Amino acid sequence: MAKEKKVKAKKAKKGKGKGKMPWTGQLVMISGILLSLAFLQSTILIVVGMLPTLAAAVVDRTGKGTLAITIGAMNLAGCSPFLIQLWMNGHELDMGVEMLSNPFTIIVMYSGAAIGYVINWSLSGVVEALMVKKYSKRLEDISKRQEELEKRWGKEVTGAVTLDPFGFPLEKATKSA
Amino acid sequence: MEKRFEDALSMANAQGRGAGYWDRVMSYIAMVMYPQSPVRYKGMKFCADGFSFVMANAFVNKADPQPFRDIIFYQFLSKWFDIQKDSVTDLTHILKRVGDAKKAVNQNNMGYGLERALYVVSPDVPCLSEALDSYYITNPETLMYALENISKQPDRPELIIDRHIAAFLSVRDSKSIDSFLVELNSRDYFKRILANLRILSTIQRRAGLGEFPGLTTWLADIMGPVYDRYHDRSMREKVQKSVEKVKGGGDLGLLAKAIDDDAVWKSDLGEFKQAIEEYKRLKKEALSVQDKLKHPDRFGKEDGQEIAAVVSGVISGIIILAFAFIFMLK
Numbered sequence: 001m002a003k004e005k006k007v008k009a010k011k012a013k014k015g016k017g018k019g020k021m022p023w024t025g026q027l028v029m030i031s032g033i034l035l036s037l038a039f040l041q042s043t044i045l046i047v048v049g050m051l052p053t054l055a056a057a058v059v060d061r062t063g064k065g066t067l068a069i070t071i072g073a074m075n076l077a078g079c080s081p082f083l084i085q086l087w088m089n090g091h092e093l094d095m096g097v098e099m100l101s102n103p104f105t106i107i108v109m110y111s112g113a114a115i116g117y118v119i120n121w122s123l124s125g126v127v128e129a130l131m132v133k134k135y136s137k138r139l140e141d142i143s144k145r146q147e148e149l150e151k152r153w154g155k156e157v158t159g160a161v162t163l164d165p166f167g168f169p170l171e172k173a174t175k176s177a
Numbered sequence: 178m179e180k181r182f183e184d185a186l187s188m189a190n191a192q193g194r195g196a197g198y199w200d201r202v203m204s205y206i207a208m209v210m211y212p213q214s215p216v217r218y219k220g221m222k223f224c225a226d227g228f229s230f231v232m233a234n235a236f237v238n239k240a241d242p243q244p245f246r247d248i249i250f251y252q253f254l255s256k257w258f259d260i261q262k263d264s265v266t267d268l269t270h271i272l273k274r275v276g277d278a279k280k281a282v283n284q285n286n287m288g289y290g291l292e293r294a295l296y297v298v299s300p301d302v303p304c305l306s307e308a309l310d311s312y313y314i315t316n317p318e319t320l321m322y323a324l325e326n327i328s329k330q331p332d333r334p335e336l337i338i339d340r341h342i343a344a345f346l347s348v349r350d351s352k353s354i355d356s357f358l359v360e361l362n363s364r365d366y367f368k369r370i371l372a373n374l375r376i377l378s379t380i381q382r383r384a385g386l387g388e389f390p391g392l393t394t395w396l397a398d399i400m401g402p403v404y405d406r407y408h409d410r411s412m413r414e415k416v417q418k419s420v421e422k423v424k425g426g427g428d429l430g431l432l433a434k435a436i437d438d439d440a441v442w443k444s445d446l447g448e449f450k451q452a453i454e455e456y457k458r459l460k461k462e463a464l465s466v467q468d469k470l471k472h473p474d475r476f477g478k479e480d481g482q483e484i485a486a487v488v489s490g491v492i493s494g495i496i497i498l499a500f501a502f503i504f505m506l507k
Contacts, residue, residue, distance in 0.1 A: 073489040
């Protein structure tokens with residue numbers, strides 16, 4: 001009974017902790033919000049431009065977020081010329097909105113994300129094929145080495161035969177004269 | 178008379194009433210009734226100083242040696258000597274030999290038993306091994322020459338040292354055989370073969386004898402089970418080749434060195450154990466790889482996506498830096 005209570009108390013503690021963000025996280029979040037408000041022009045451009053990354057993060061089932069990272073990195077590369085252009089030209093809200101209203105900008109930004117997706121798809125396929133080949137070769141090597149060992153040391157080396165303390169099959173250990 | 182009779186009975190009773198009790202009683206009664214008469218037992222009659230000849234004769238004629246076991250084990254001669262009233266010839270040396278033989282008669286191992294008792298009791302008797310029927314062997318040296326002759330005969334036995342030769346050598350030249358008696362009596366056939374080789378090579382070395390090509394060939398021909406004691410098949414072939422090289426030479430020491438090198442035995446066993454471990458490890462690894470190959474998407478895709486993330490990160494970094502550089506130049 002006492003144990004059950006303890007477990008319940010622990011669970012309650014864990015539940016409380018789950019909803020609460022550590023102070024460092026809170027600090028980063030507040031700083032992020034303040035920065036995004038301070039640089040609202042860039043924030044708008046990034047939020048719109050990086051929508052494919054957000055979608056990728058939602059559908060990413062790798063558990064490690066690798067798909068989102070791959071797409072996100074290329075998506076950011078696609079957004080970068082417009083961001084730099086915005087910063088170099090006075091960082092005006094109008095200019096940001098104008099950029100976003102130009103389909104070319106959207107195409108370039110989203111093309112980056114598409115390239116990221118292609119990189120992810122092609123490399124994972126290539127690596128998978130390479131790994132299968134590598135492991136198949138390793139399996140062949142193992143089988144070859146096992147054959148070599150059997151040829152040199154006999155069936156006794158396989159562990160399929162019961163051996164005496166000197167490593168010989170028990171039924172062959174003795175022979176009467 | 179009555180007292181003597183009782184003495185005879187008490188002597189027999191003191192040795193238990195097991196098998197041969199009545200034969201012993203009869204023998205003791207004959208002794209006490211007529212002390213000057215020879216020892217009588219199971220139809221045999223002999224004087225104490227003739228016992229060794231009677232025993233040797235029984236072996237030569239392949240008679241049942243069991244009564245001699247009883248005579249030695251129950252010390253008939255000692256009892257006969259004790260009841261002599263008149264002084265008889267000095268028989269202490271015979272009694273001592275029979276006393277020494279008593280230790281051997283109840284052991285069945287090679288080098289012991291009645292064969293040993295025979296050579297202990299009869300110091301002049303030659304080796305009575307069946308294989309040496311046509312020879313008169315009185316010492317280890319002549320034994321070696323006889324064996325060399327036998328080696329060339331087609332009907333030679335498989336193993337060289339039999340019960341008689343072992344007992345004969347153990348009594349006459351204990352240094353050449355006693356340290357190998359355990360191997361000679363081993364249940365493992367290969368150990369017995371090696372014991373034969375070691376004993377004969379010891380005699381050859383100690384006596385400084387010449388070469389025995391027939392004997393080395395004989396021994397080399399029966400080495401099959403010894404080769405099988407090497408785990409390493411290539412080592413078996415190597416040792417077999419070394420033996421083939423020296424077998425015609427007649428030097429038993431060289432033959433022993435070729436097949437019975439302690440360092441080689443040890444390294445063979447050590448490497449065999451390592452091979453077992455390696456095989457086990459490979460088996461385990463093969464199972465794990467087979468499991469992975471059943472689901473290539475699990476490991477191949479994950480690795481590929483990780484690599485893609487890194488590649489994409491690097492390319493993105495280069496692109497961003499390039500754009501920054503271009504805008505800076507403008």
